[in-house]
Structure formats: structure tokens, C-alpha cells
């Protein structure tokens with residue numbers, strides 16, 4: 001919990017209802033702590049309060065897209081803030097549901113955009129998928145709806161795979177024969193696949209007709225919005241298509257599901273002194289809440305101020321402890 005200096009009055013807390021005295025102090029309780037899920041705007045805190053907040057965590061677990069960068073452009077001030085955290089001794093982990101790039105490629109992207117980062121600090125959904133198969137000692141082959149980066153993460157742990165790239169529709173797609181399926185396949189993995197097609201869905205569902213065939217997905221993010229009104233269907237769209245035609249449920253390794261939580265627990269984080277930063281409540285904040293971390297939502301990516309207001313008014317969990325327009329705003333509040 002976050003200890004603040006000074007005297008504070010009772011504040012609004014819609015989880016444990018208390019007396020509303022001042023909207024400016026909403027989110028800070030009588031014993032001078034940040035109220036969980038209070039959606040407290042850190043811009044309303046004093047410099048002392050923000051400094052106490054920063055002192056309250058030793059580890060930062062941050063999402064990438066929408067928090068640190070957008071479409072390969074750094075979000076203003078994010079790199080300075082993350083590098084400042086590192087400079088004052090915080091441990092940093094970059095936890096992303098990106099399934100298209102290898103850990104080393106994501107670290108290179110981060111470095112290019114000004115973030116100090118190394119591959120060991122990157123926990124991507126592609127890396128977690130490889131780690132999952134390594135964990136269970138998988139020796140068969142994967143049928144992969146995904147990209148080269150995910151394939152390379154599987155190869156890095158010795159898992160063979162087929163399926164990356166286009167699989168074009170033939171004149172009579174329903175004439176596919178069992179002999180066209182690879183008998184060595186023991187798992188179907190679904191990540192982001194720009195070449196998704198009817199033949200791929202047919203093959204995935206056919207492999208999954210065997211109960212012994214494992215079904216793993218990187219993440220369930222449905223869609224991404226872009227400022228130009230284009231909607232990008234996310235990996236969750238493809239996972240649901242395969243779940244529908246296979247009548248199976250995937251094991252999801254990315255945020256906020258059990259496998260990534262187990263992984264984070266295995267690296268020995270002190271939950272109470274860890275801050276999760278994200279731009280999406282259903283993945284980032286959910287992960288933070290389930291892990292017992294403090295949580296910060298930034299409004300520079302997936303969640304608009306209007307959407308947050310709707311979630312807050314309807315008291316729809318998970319809600320963040322604190323909120324900022326963008327991560328870079330923290331630096332000017334604390335320094």
C-alpha cells in the first residue's frame with residue numbers, strides 16, 4: 001500500500017464506502033494510503049504525495065503498446081520515466097501480449113525508442129508460449145497460426161512447427177483429406193496471424209479434433225483502435241474463431257491469464273511493492289489486480305477518458321488504483 005505524508009480527510013471510496021469530504025482528495029484514505037481501485041488522478045496529488053507513491057514500489061511491470069509507444073513511435077516522456085525508475089533503483093519488466101516479435105526484437109525496438117531494455121526483461125506472449133512448451137517437455141510438432149517471431153520463439157526452445165505464412169483457399173476447400181494433416185502435430189498454437197484463412201481454420205479444427213492435441217493461444221485481445229477510424233482485429237478474434245470451429249477452449253499464456261501470473265510469481269516479485277502500468281483494464285489492470293500489485297492506468301492507448309468514465313461510473317472491475325493521461329506526466333509531478 002502507498003503511504004503518504006501529511007494529514008488527509010476522509011475520502012470517497014466506492015469499494016468500501018466512506019464519507020466524501022473533498023473530490024480533490026478522492027483516492028487517498030484516512031490512514032494516508034492510496035485506495036485500491038480508486039481511479040485516483042495522480043495529477044491531483046501534491047509533489048510529496050507523488051514522491052511517496054514512487055517510493056512505494058520497487059518493481060515496475062509495464063505494458064508496451066499504448067503505454068511506452070504507439071505504432072513504433074515513443075509516447076512523449078515514457079522513455080525518460082522508465083529510465084528514471086531504473087536510475088533510482090527500480091527493477092523493470094516489459095510485459096506485452098505482442099505475439100509477432102521475438103524477445104530480442106522487442107528489446108531492440110525499445111532501445112531504438114530510447115528505453116533502456118534487455119531481452120531478459122521482456123515477457124512477451126510469444127516468449128511465454130515457448131516457455132510453456134519447454135515447461136511441459138513437449139516433443140511433438142506445433143501447427144501454428146502465427147508469425148515468424150512466434151515461430152522463432154518456439155524454435156528457441158526446440159519446438160518444431162508448421163503453418164506460418166499463407167495457406168491459400170483452393171477451389172474446393174472442403175475436399176481436404178486426412179492425409180494432408182501432419183501426424184506429428186501435437187498442439188495448435190494461435191497468435192497474431194495476418195494470413196489467417198479458411199484452410200488454416202479447417203486444419204486447426206481438424207488437429208484439435210484429437211483430445212490429445214493441445215490448444216494454446218498467446219492472448220485474447222479483441223481489437224485495437226487507430227486514430228484514423230481503422231479497427232485492427234486482434235489475436236482474440238482468431239482464437240475465438242478456432243475455439244468456435246474446434247469446440248475447444250484454448251489455454252492462454254498472455255495477460256491476464258494464469259500462466260503469465262505463475263511466471264511472474266516464479267521470478268520472486270514482492271506483490272505489495274510492484275506497480276503494474278497499462279493502457280487496458282481487461283488485460284493490464286486485471287493482471288495487476290490478480291497478482292496483488294498496485295495498478296496505474298494511462299490513457300495514451302486502448303482506453304479513452306470517456307471509456308474510463310463509463311467503467312468508473314458503472315463500477316465495473318477491474319479498476320486501477322491511479323490514473324494519468326500518459327506515463328510521461330509522472331516525471332514532471334515527481335521531479
Ligand SMILES: [Mg+2]
Nearest residue numbers: 063065066279
Ligand atoms: Mg497496451
